[in-house]
Amino acid sequence: MSALAIQNIHKRYGEVETLKGIDIDLESGEFLVLLGSSGCGKSTLLNIIAGLAEPTGGDIRIGERSILGAHPKDRDIAMVFQSYALYPNMSVARNIGFGLEMRKVPPAEREKAVKETAKLLQIENLLARKPSQLSGGQRQRVAIGRALVRNPQVFLFDEPLSNLDAKLRMEMRTELKRLHQMLKTTVVYVTHDQIEAMTLATRIAVMRDGRIEQLGTPEEIYDRPATLYVAGFVGSPPMNILDATVSKEQLLILGDDQPIDMPVHFRSVVADGQRVKVGIRPEALRVAKGGETGAQFKARIEVVELTGPELVTTARIGEQRITACLPPRSAVTAGEDRTFVVDVDVLHLFDPQSGRSLATD
Amino acid sequence: MSGTWITTRAWLLMLPLLVVMTAVIGWPLIDTVRLSFTDAKLVGTEGTFVGLDNYVKVLGGSSFQRALVTTTWFAVVSVTAEMVIGVLAALLLNQQFRGRTALRALMILPWALPTVVNATLWRLIYNPEYGALNAALTQLGLIDSYRSWLGEPGSALTALIVADCWKNFPLVALIALAALQAVPRDITAASLVDGAGPLNRFRYVIMPYLAGPLLVALVLRTIEAFKVFDLIWVMTRGGPANSTRTLSILVYQEAFSFQRAGSGASLALIVTLLVTVLAVAYAGLVRKAAGAS
Known part of the structure; x- marks a missing residue:
């Protein structure tokens, strides 16, 4: 009861x-x-x-x-x-x-x-x-x-x-x-x-x-x-939501020419050419140092804000904005191009029309 | 330096007002005090100095004592009734119902009417030959024949009190309604959850918000009721058999009807003193209430 x-x-x-x-x-x-x-x-x-x-x-x-x-x-x-x-x-x-x-x-x-x-x-x-x-x-x-x-x-x-x-x-x-x-x-x-x-x-x-x-x-x-x-x-800063297209079991982020791998659990629910929204938590993003595995994309850093425990970094991929919460002593400066990396498993995919997650549980 | 300059300018700016105030209030007041120590008539004689004779006569006379009792009774009963009816009306008008805004506007009407209009209206209602009250009571079977409500000493003062209440309860209701609207919604909700019924809610939760504003209404109304003149003058002129003769009516009769300016002045000053004592006492109460909240 x-x-x-x-x-x-x-x-x-x-x-x-x-x-x-x-x-x-x-x-x-x-x-x-x-x-x-x-x-x-x-x-x-x-x-x-x-x-x-x-x-x-x-x-x-x-x-x-x-x-x-x-x-x-x-x-x-x-x-x-x-x-x-x-x-x-x-x-x-x-x-x-x-x-x-x-x-x-x-x-x-x-x-x-x-x-x-x-x-x-x-x-x-x-x-x-x-x-x-x-x-x-x-x-x-x-x-x-x-x-x-x-x-x-x-x-x-x-x-x-x-x-x-x-x-x-x-x-x-x-x-x-x-x-x-x-x-x-x-x-x-x-x-x-x-x-x-x-x-x-x-x-x-x-x-x-x-x-x-x-x-x-x-x-x-x-x-x-x-x-x-x-x-x-939920989440502060909020989750980054990026426009992307499905292309041969990969994801093409709008504004970035390098495709990233599709998370395995989404492969069966999306079709080639389908438009999706990709969600990435700011705290899941890291700056690539070379040799990492995972999804990578280039972005131009716009603003860097030190809050104390973290460095909130806003960057641009083409016309799309992305926020990353990096460790406080990360060597990033506004204006430079950097490669960000994120584990493919933590990517979220949403249907742009309904706004619902494409995850099937 | 600049302080002195500002002070000088302030006095200069206030000067015209001070001159007018002295001319229209100060001088008549001083002259009234002077008159009260003389046996001056309203016309004809300047009067001679008689010391405290006027005061002794007035305070010792039965007219003054009876008028004081009549005034006090009028003030206490009408103000109490106005407070009770006003608060009840405010509680009612604070509820949600259709036509609430129209009813709120309508309620102000008696208070907005000039007293003379109100008094004339009630004279018509009380009329012994064609008055609405007589008609209503007869048709309801409550009285056998038409009565002269304002012509009988037993009912005249009560009839005046009813007319005064009708005119003045909207003021109390208006003040109470404003205070009720200042009671935070959350506080009322909290008292509902706490299990306070309507009476306990009024007593413990709403009354603390009403007390201060109601005290101000009480002060205003008591002082006004103590000074009442126009309503009574239009309706009964102090009669019948002086049963509605309040202090202000007595002052008027003494000074203007009997043309005894000297004793009229002493009576007026005694009334002024009584009202001042009331005002000071109430001001103290208001200050205490403000401090407590």
């Missing part, structure tokens, strides 16, 4: 359909990340699970029962909001315990639960303060505490880290991971940040235009993107 089952959920606002049939089955203890850009429907789906919006069609089940039509308080869920949504007039302790107070949990029991949660989140010294006296990170901990204290079946997170600065976001990400590993809770987490998705999720649902583009583990999403959209969305 799944902990949370999202079955064929549709949502329509007048003429606009924001969710077009979403199906996800979540096992207990899973951390599902709904990943997508603004307007893809991920927050709408979260609000539907929470009971803050009603779907036009489909069903949501927590455990064995359908929760459609149930009041948010009766769904056995807790939610953490992007804006923290702390009650400004209440102390931290009361904010955390408010859900229990409304459920008429006796004060002594409530206080014990609040203290335990505060200890878990290392905010015991803040219990008497008001939200206005807290930093962004502290507020977020209180918001998480408010969800944790009720010990619900499913936790919902709506972009909880997007209001924090980069350093704090990383700290809180680790903290969330630690909490999930410790408490083994079932989580649905909405974000547009692919790093958050990759680091936190046990499974990621990449959403686009109200549909799930791909649902899989972070490794599957990264290593075997099902569509051009997923390939471009």
Whole structure:
């Protein structure tokens, strides 16, 4: 039995359909990340699970029962909001315990639960303060505490880290991971940040235009993107997508006269003369030093940016741009022609029309 | 150096306003204070200095005491009712429904009407011969025969309070509605997930956002209600049997109807002092509320 089952959920606002049939089955203890850009429907789906919006069609089940039509308080869920949504007039302790107070949990029991949660989140010294006296990170901990204290079946997170600065976001990400590993809770987490998705999720649902583009583990999403959209969305810098033509079991990259070998697993699915999109992760590219095997192509280096741990190099193959993440001390300079090399096995092939991967699994 | 220059220029720029203010507010105020220590009549006599006689007479007289009670009752009941009805109307107009925008615009109408128009309208409604209220209550079987709502001391003040509420609750509703729209959507959603029902949500989640703006509305309305004149003058002129004679009506009658400028001035200053005390007390409350939030 799944902990949370999202079955064929549709949502329509007048003429606009924001969710077009979403199906996800979540096992207990899973951390599902709904990943997508603004307007893809991920927050709408979260609000539907929470009971803050009603779907036009489909069903949501927590455990064995359908929760459609149930009041948010009766769904056995807790939610953490992007804006923290702390009650400004209440102390931290009361904010955390408010859900229990409304459920008429006796004060002594409530206080014990609040203290335990505060200890878990290392905010015991803040219990008497008001939200206005807290930093962004502290507020977020209180918001998480408010969800944790009720010990619900499913936790919902709506972009909880997007209001924090980069350093704090990383700290809180680790903290969330630690909490999930410790408490083994079932989580649905909405974000547009692919790093958050990759680091936190046990499974990621990449959403686009109200549909799930791909649902899989972070490794599957990264290593075997099902569509051009997923390939471009996950990974930073994003995957290079190059136009190419199939020619006698080889690939001719547009703008490069030297053909490269076709990955073995694609040979049976492409025809001679077929146009394809070739996907190459920037981190899979190396600068050729001579004697390497693999696909090689010449490119003119345009820009070199040192980020610290890597040298992000942008180069041109004819009219096509390509980005490579090279080791920081690589000897490349803007303006020179270099040969790049990549293992043939890590190449991705997509159909230019449908945008779908040509991989057959 | 430049600071001095800026200060001089600022004073120069303010000078015309200061002259006008002194002429239209300062001088009459000073003259009122002077008058209040004399037995001057409105016309004919300059009056002689009588010390605190006017104040002693006014404060000790039953007219003042009765007018103070009437004014306080009028202010407390009408402002309380306006606050309650205003907040309820705002909560209603904050819900999603068809025709909400039209209803919001319509609600402002009573407040936008001039008081004299409002008062005349309510006089027609209360009319003992052809008033709508009498007709409605008779047809509903609640009263047997037409009554003179404004002509009976027992009902006149209540009738005025109803008219005042009708005119002024939209202001409270408008302020409350603006405050309600400032309640973050996430906070309301969080309280839903936390399991707060409508009453608890209002008390713990929405009220903190309403309190500050409502306090401002309370201050404004109380001071206005304490000074009420035009509505009562048009509807009852303080009658019947002085049952609706508020402090402002009393000041008017004393100074202009009875032409006793001296004691009228002392009464006016006492009313001014009372309103000032109210204003200062409320300002303190507002500051405290602002500090708390």
